[in-house]
Amino acid sequence: MFHIQNLKYKDVLRIKELDIPEGGLTCIIGESGSGKTTLLKMLNHLISPDSGDIEVMGRSVFKWNPVQLRRKIAMLSQSPVMFQGTVRDNLLIGLHFAEKPAAPEDKLAEMLKWLNLHISLDADSESLSGGEKQRVALARVLLTDPAVLLLDEPSSALDEETARAILGKLKDYGDSQKKTIIMVTHSSDLVRNFSENTIKIERGQFAEEAEKDAQQ
Amino acid sequence: MHSNDLTLWQLASAYVFILILLFIVKVKGIHREKEILISSIRMTIQLIIVGYILAYVFANAHPLFTILILIFMLSFAIYNIYQRAKLPLSPALKKKIALSMAVGVTATLVYFVLVTLSVSPWYNPRYVIPIAGMIIGNTMTGVSLGVNTLLEGMQSKRSLVETALMLGAAPGEASRPIINQAFDSAMLPTINSMVGMGIVFLPGMMTGQIIGGASPLMAIRYQIAVMLGIVGGASLTVLLFVQIGYKAFFNDRYQLKQISTDKNKA
Numbered sequence A: 001m002f003h004i005q006n007l008k009y010k011d012v013l014r015i016k017e018l019d020i021p022e023g024g025l026t027c028i029i030g031e032s033g034s035g036k037t038t039l040l041k042m043l044n045h046l047i048s049p050d051s052g053d054i055e056v057m058g059r060s061v062f063k064w065n066p067v068q069l070r071r072k073i074a075m076l077s078q079s080p081v082m083f084q085g086t087v088r089d090n091l092l093i094g095l096h097f098a099e100k101p102a103a104p105e106d107k108l109a110e111m112l113k114w115l116n117l118h119i120s121l122d123a124d125s126e127s128l129s130g131g132e133k134q135r136v137a138l139a140r141v142l143l144t145d146p147a148v149l150l151l152d153e154p155s156s157a158l159d160e161e162t163a164r165a166i167l168g169k170l171k172d173y174g175d176s177q178k179k180t181i182i183m184v185t186h187s188s189d190l191v192r193n194f195s196e197n198t199i200k201i202e203r204g205q206f207a208e209e210a211e212k213d214a215q216q
Numbered sequence B: 001m002h003s004n005d006l007t008l009w010q011l012a013s014a015y016v017f018i019l020i021l022l023f024i025v026k027v028k029g030i031h032r033e034k035e036i037l038i039s040s041i042r043m044t045i046q047l048i049i050v051g052y053i054l055a056y057v058f059a060n061a062h063p064l065f066t067i068l069i070l071i072f073m074l075s076f077a078i079y080n081i082y083q084r085a086k087l088p089l090s091p092a093l094k095k096k097i098a099l100s101m102a103v104g105v106t107a108t109l110v111y112f113v114l115v116t117l118s119v120s121p122w123y124n125p126r127y128v129i130p131i132a133g134m135i136i137g138n139t140m141t142g143v144s145l146g147v148n149t150l151l152e153g154m155q156s157k158r159s160l161v162e163t164a165l166m167l168g169a170a171p172g173e174a175s176r177p178i179i180n181q182a183f184d185s186a187m188l189p190t191i192n193s194m195v196g197m198g199i200v201f202l203p204g205m206m207t208g209q210i211i212g213g214a215s216p217l218m219a220i221r222y223q224i225a226v227m228l229g230i231v232g233g234a235s236l237t238v239l240l241f242v243q244i245g246y247k248a249f250f251n252d253r254y255q256l257k258q259i260s261t262d263k264n265k266a
Helices: A036-043 A066-072 A086-096 A103-114 A130-143 A160-177 A188-194 A207-215 B009-013 B016-028 B035-060 B063-084 B091-116 B124-157 B158-166 B174-198 B204-211 B218-250
Strands: A002-009 A013-020 A024-029 A051-056 A071-077 A148-152 A178-184 A197-202
Touching: A002 A036, A002 A066, A013 A036, A013 A197, A013 A207, A024 A036, A024 A160, A024 A188, A024 B009, A036 A071, A036 A148, A036 A178, A051 B063, A066 A071, A066 B063, A071 B158, A086 A103, A086 A130, A103 A130, A130 A160, A148 B174, A160 A178, A197 A207, A207 B124, B016 B035, B035 B063, B035 B124, B063 B124, B091 B124, B091 B218, B124 B158, B124 B174, B124 B218, B174 B218, B204 B218
Parallel strands: A024 A178, A024 A197, A071 A148, A148 A178
Antiparallel strands: A002 A013, A002 A051
16 A cells, blocks of 8 residues: 655654555554654655655655545544534534535434444534544544545543444454554554554664664 | 915924923833834925925826836835734745735726726826825735734644645645635724724825815715725735735645744744
């Protein structure tokens, strides 16, 4: 799905070669400030590498129309951002941004239920708790139905039990719908239980490469 | 001499107001004497110079003079917008401000002078220069407010714009709320000034015409026309500006550029 080659970005990231396979759930782990979020933003093309390239579905990231690319490879940021308005407004705005038809009420309600959210579609988005906002933001991305989901610590505001339940559902959804899910996480519990492919980033480098470099 | 002409002695008597002001700030210990003095002297000298320039230009009407003065006024207005920006302006944004001012003001002025006022000859400085001054001045205020709202919005709502981009929004769609807010804040003063007109205050141009001997009924005709021209000029320019201005915050890969917050480094 993604093939990274000789990628360099400021002093933040330096990756010689890295492949992220299509399908399944890939976890990106590493200490805070190691460059995980930067890598995710690069896959979403919110940031361009200073040098090197990322091939996305066999095509250089620079050859993609950025907007079309982001509709296929949508990202959820670490701190959930709510737009002014109700939960419904927040769910529909994602579809509006992606230029997809609005989803019917029952589909929106179903999505909330699926994410263990017991809130009204009419609730003011600002009145939600951190965990609720995080799941509304997740629902917003899921509704746009991208081929790849880039999730930056999607469960940081959730308790362990809810996090595990949501991740289990996400993984099943990914498997059944043939979606690729790439997730940055700090939770070793989630990695152990759900990750099919784990990438460790260490001070801006793919850990395996960093190790090789250290040996040489 | 005309009965309503102001003699130099009469004019000098008006400086009493400045003397009183100077006396008050001195007694109250508000250290603003220097500023009051300098701004009064500047105002006097600037207006004397303008008076002589206009007298010369009116007496020797020529299209080149009129156009040069218009270019000077427009450039000064653009420079003023740059100066009033609360955050640093990128070169790309400066270009867009200048472009929208030039296009918006010129289009409005051409229509207003040729169609509404049917000025003949078209470059008649007696009409074109004061009218342009009013349109440019009000447009400058509007665009200046629009620029500041856009800058502040792009900075404070950066995460909202970025979230929209992440979901596949085009830059224009991602910035829509900020663009609308910038248009709103830019147009509000002009719209409000229409509401208060004639009740809260008599506009300067109308006052001038009435003092100069024109009938109030003719003065209001001009005032209404000028007010509409101002609304037209300001809204057209601000609309142009917000439609192209937001683009200065994105690169060609539709990524948000970093915004510098240090005005000195701009």
